[in-house]
Amino acid sequence: MAMSDFGERCRPRRPRLPAMKHAIDMDPVPYPLDPDACYRAIEAKDARFDGRFFVCVSTTGIYCRPVCPARVPKRQHCSFVPSAAAAEAAGFRSCLRCRPEAAPGTPAWAGTAATVSRALRLIEEGALDEGRLEDLAMRLGLGERQLRRLFLAHVGAGPQAVAANRRLLTAKQLISDTNMPLAEVAFAAGYRSLRRFNDAILTAYGVAPGEIRRASEKQAGGSIRIRLGYRPPFDFDRILAYLSSRALPGVERISEGRYARSFHLGGVKGLVTVTPAATGSALDARIAVLDAKGGTVPVRAIAARLRRLFDLDAEPGAIAAAFAGDPAIGPRFARVPGLRVAGAFDGFELAVRAVLGQQISVKGATTIAGRIVARLGEEVTTEEPGITHFFPAPRALARADLSGLGLTGGRIATLTSLAQAVASGALDFTPRESLDAKLAELTALPGIGEWTAHYVALRALGEPDAFPASDLGLRKAVGKGEPVSTKELERMAESWRPWRGYAALALWTIDGE
Template structure:
């Protein structure tokens, strides 16, 4: 794609702002000089005059410039956007870890070391790409999540503080006022939306969102007892760090959102849970941006499907197990094997079934699975590896006997929502390649080759 100038980009933002184009929601934020407030591109307020407007790529930058969030359009609810970061995978990974609460329990130096860089270089990357420091980014997103909870739930302020990663209400209040230039109690008083007595949040996305394709993909892979799928909703049991719960996400197409109901008691992990739900439903991707990049690369005979998303699994271990059970068999056969595993080894509690943990599989014979013994051993090998190295990611699994490139890539695709995975060894992808010229180079589709893979599966 041809790079656009800053002037062209500003004109694009202006057009999107005036049109309230939801496809740009979260890709930029509008700050109004006369009011000191910044808004989403879809804010329902009367549009300010252009000479009173400044544009920022992130909410963090708008806040750093001294603007406070709009209480009407709620920038905390905007879909996240990392599309403009391009190939800055280190920054994207750091953002993901910080938003999951990494800095709540670790120092910046530990985060940098985990990413394989120095903390000085990490700060430089954040300053260059986000215009702020990593710790400021972390605190700001803690406050935005807290703001969403204040608006949409009836949780006490002490519970909001805990859920958003603060150790004390006093520190929460101080940081909230410093970051958002308004107090938590003031937001709650002025919130017009009825608050829910249960944990229920609206999670927004940028349209288009192809729920039909997502539903079709899930319908042939849904696991009874573990997952539920209806015409407009997807739900499943979830577990995290020894805690268990359940969520149901109902699609609200006219609002470009999912209404998520959560059964989850450990508020200290709530932010991580919500971020995982966003990944499972792939709510962060910018479908229009991806289309503009991919569609020019495709042959005329290729049928483009608008708004495809990456259907995620809850954990890396679950994604890895599903990938191993899917090696060299059909989708239906893989689903049947996974269902047998769930029925035999899944933990039953509160009328629900939970995906078995690595400790359950490590030393089991798995005789109930009708597949080669070597593949059963691969399951045990993966379980043992993750018990020894719980923070290990798929890229580290190549040394595990029985796990090859396809298994690693499929796990990255569904277990991490990795946007740039091209499954060139997949039968469906090979079949779709018949539509392409012989000299087609999939590298041109980077960094969105995962979406190319899903488009090819639709063919």
């Protein structure tokens, strides 16, 4: 099933190994997949299930997305797994036709899998490319065995298998969709040597990287193209409108269904633009490198940041269904399908923006942010109108004179302490073992209270259950103009877990009946 003409010509037929054919049945894991429902979804090629599971076909040794355009195999030849990593671990090869590397990301899970969701975000950003599993587990407040057990339960494969799969799929996308030299592809995808890269591609696809490149019809010119899949519905215009009023002057630009921004990551400076893909449920991101200084373009990190910025790993159907019976939230979601929580490309930028927004209007905070960028940000020349600077680094902001920008003394002190904490490594914007742990870390800084901490956790960290219950706007929205107490709102919000952040966004941005 799902073999492209290229795959039929170049891929040698493998012998059918019983161990591979029955791998999933022999080592079951408790992920919540109904095989009959999964088969009905692939029969319908229903895009709403894209990324939620993969189908492994025993007669071909291939695994595919539910939307693969190839002929649907017979039911008895199909097994279903919750992730591409689980399919690879069971001995199946990635389909060259439906391209699992372009599928939406692994969905966020509730309950104990909130830890898995945090771990997946860290792995996506390369936590296991050089680091050890022990270090990842420590960052999440777990032991190695417990982390492996959670991954097997919710992803169907261990953390290291997931990391290997992400490297492989990133490499495949860069081979197919860009003109990057293959050596650069290898290191951008997270491989530490060309030999490991070549071996991984040959093992996974049966052909060398160069053969895949020669067969690929898509070339991105001088830019690097990334296709970012999502599960529909997705209201892209609405999330752009939200980001537009909060865009950092000189750093971000939003116009005519297009997002653009400068970035400076790991010694690489560039410009990234995002638009809706011409086909399918995806966004197209293009990275233009302005100055690499001999460094490797952090493609995986940029992709992960964009996924968080546009909340592409959300499951809108599950979230809307959870709120369907709620009188305050349900009707709002019904009127705006595809609602997403706008995240952040950079956690430090978002935290600074949140501090600036304390007790002043969105417009006022944006104006002051523009002054900070103009005074402290490094200038950049691009072909994108309005993008003139990089956002100032934490170290630059920590030692800067912020007087004369329209800030109070207290706000200056908060920004300085925030920048010093980030510059020293005492604070970062990667997920921790729990939402409460990150909130405690943030509120330990002077001038950052519960509201700001929840807002940063929601947008910078992608914590779907962050909820600033003291917010006057939320309390008014629930009380239909008459604000309820913070305690009353907290009580009501218990039934909105683990997606209280989405409830907050609905109350903030969608009028009630």
